Amino acid sequence: ARAKHEDRELPGGTFLMGDHFSEGYAEDGELPVHEVELSPFAIDTCCVTVRQFAEFVDDTGFVTEAEKEGFSAVFHLAVMARNADVIGPMGVPWWLGVRGADWRHPYGPMATADDLMDHPVVHVSHDDALAYCAWAGRDLPTEAEWEYAARGGLVGKRYAWGDELMPEGRHRANIWQGAFPLYNSGEDGWRATAPVRSFEPNGFGLYQTAGNVWEWCRDWFSAGYYSVSPRKDPQGPETGEERVMRGGSFLCHASYCNRYRVAARSSNTPNSSTSNIGFRTVRRF
Numbered sequence: 618a619r620a621k622h623e624d625r626e627l628p629g630g631t632f633l634m635g636d637h638f639s640e641g642y643a644e645d646g647e648l649p650v651h652e653v654e655l656s657p658f659a660i661d662t663c664c665v666t667v668r669q670f671a672e673f674v675d676d677t678g679f680v681t682e683a684e685k686e687g688f689s690a691v692f693h694l695a696v697m698a699r700n701a702d703v704i705g706p707m708g709v710p711w712w713l714g715v716r717g718a719d720w721r722h723p724y725g726p727m728a729t730a731d732d733l734m735d736h737p738v739v740h741v742s743h744d745d746a747l748a749y750c751a752w753a754g755r756d757l758p759t760e761a762e763w764e765y766a767a768r769g770g771l772v773g774k775r776y777a778w779g780d781e782l783m784p785e786g787r788h789r790a791n792i793w794q795g796a797f798p799l800y801n802s803g804e805d806g807w808r809a810t811a812p813v814r815s816f817e818p819n820g821f822g823l824y825q826t827a828g829n830v831w832e833w834c835r836d837w838f839s840a841g842y843y844s845v846s847p848r849k850d851p852q853g854p855e856t857g858e859e860r861v862m863r864g865g866s867f868l869c870h871a872s873y874c875n876r877y878r879v880a881a882r883s884s885n886t887p888n889s890s891t892s893n894i895g896f897r898t899v900r901r902f
Contacts, residue, residue, distance in 0.1 A: 619753055620669035624659040624900060625766075625822050631655075632765050635843055636880040637773040645882045646840030653761045654849045660758060660766045661897040663813035663824045664737035664832060665749065667730045670720055673749050681720055682742040683890040689718040689740045690891040691725055692868060694801065695809050698725030711798035712891070723810070723892050735812040737830045737895035743860045743887035746833045746896040755898035757835040760861045760882070761851045762899060767826035767864065767879050769819030777819040777826045777879050789816055790828035792877050793870035809867055809892070826864055827877040830895035831885075834861040838884035859884035866893035 634653045641647035673679060683689035688704060693711045696703060702725060704714040717726030720740045723733065730736070741749070743757075750756050758766065767777050774780055778789050788805035795802040807815070811829055818824045826832075836842075836853025838861045853861065861884055865877035876883055885894065 620665075620672045622669075622753065622755065622898060622900070623662050624898075625662055626659040627657060627766060627821060629655040629657040632768065633773055634761060634764050634880070636878070638775060638878075640775075640875065640878065641881060644840055645876075646843060647880050647882055649843055651843055651846060652848060653765070653846070653851060655761060655765055656850055657902055658758075658762055659900040659902075660762065660821075660823065661899070662818070662822055664830060664895045664897045665746075666735055666813055667720065667738045668734040670738040670741070670749065671734075673752050677752055679745075679748055679752075681740065681745045681890065682888050683719040683740045688714045688716045690889075691715045691718050691723075692809070692892055693798070695724045695892060697728040699727070702726060718892065719890075733810070735814070736810045737813055739810065739830055739892050739895050740890040741833075741895065742890045743833050743885075745890070749896075750898055753898060755900050757833055757896060758899045759850070759852055760834045760836045760863065761846075763826075763832065763834050763863045764879065766821060766823055767819065769821045769823065769826075771820060775878050777823075778817070790825065790865075790877055791815060791867045792828040792865065793868055795870075797868070797870040797873045807867060811867070827879065828865050828869060829867055830864070830893050831862040831866045831883065832864045833894065833896040834863055836861045838882070858886065860887050862894060868893055 635650035636647035702716040715725040794804040837857025
């Protein structure tokens with residue numbers, strides 16, 4: 618059995634990759650804006666869901682890194698666990714290590730993902746995502762493929778839908794409203810992950826290339842890569858310590874993580890898993 622993937626075949630072509638507004642963090646390396654030429658590929662319209670990941674696990678018996686480790690990182694306001702299972706902050710005070718948090722229990726052992734089957738799977742490391750891809754006969758997108766697809770045909774725009782965060786006062790992404798990290802008003806309808814088809818798709822028919830969950834890309838991360846990146850089908854640096862993540866998540870807010878912009882970059886170690894990182898896959902011809 619293989620999970621069914623609804624994807625969009627994109628013809629490839631050239632686009633301008635990077636931060637057209639010089640609003641990114643210098644250490645993220647979103648500059649210089651540079652022309653990239655891509656071969657044709659197909660990309661998932663949505664992030665891989667809990668349902669799809671469950672099919673993979675049912676078929677293979679795969680055990681994720683979070684399950685092997687016995688804990689994963691959960692945002693402090695979302696934790697559903699006994700105090701004894703909370704093992705304290707992970708790097709910053711709003712990320713807590715929670716025993717028993719994994720893709721089946723995204724907020725901790727006192728809640729399951731049974732009613733979240735159409736939400737993006739989370740608590741998957743980069744290595745877990747690659748294992749899923751191998752099973753599904755697919756791959757993770759390169760960072761350039763991801764940004765080209767996320768832009769949806771718009772040239773040089775700030776977001777996947779244009780330059781305004783809330784055109785006509787409407788929320789277009791699942792991000793943070795309120796005072797980060799203490800109060801999320803959930804004005805956009807969600808305080809944690811949203812179903813993968815929430816909000817309007819971009820010009821290529823892709824859902825939620827901004828907010829909801831960070832998406833793993835295939836590339837190693839380097840802040841200086843854009844200066845040396847080849848024009849044709851860039852693959853990222855040959856080595857590194859962290860893998861690229863794109864798109865921002867439900868925790869992103871202008872005051873702290875302004876990374877739901879379509880050029881925004883971030884990274885994490887390949888064995889990391891949290892309650893706000895997922896992935897979508899590609900198929901190459």
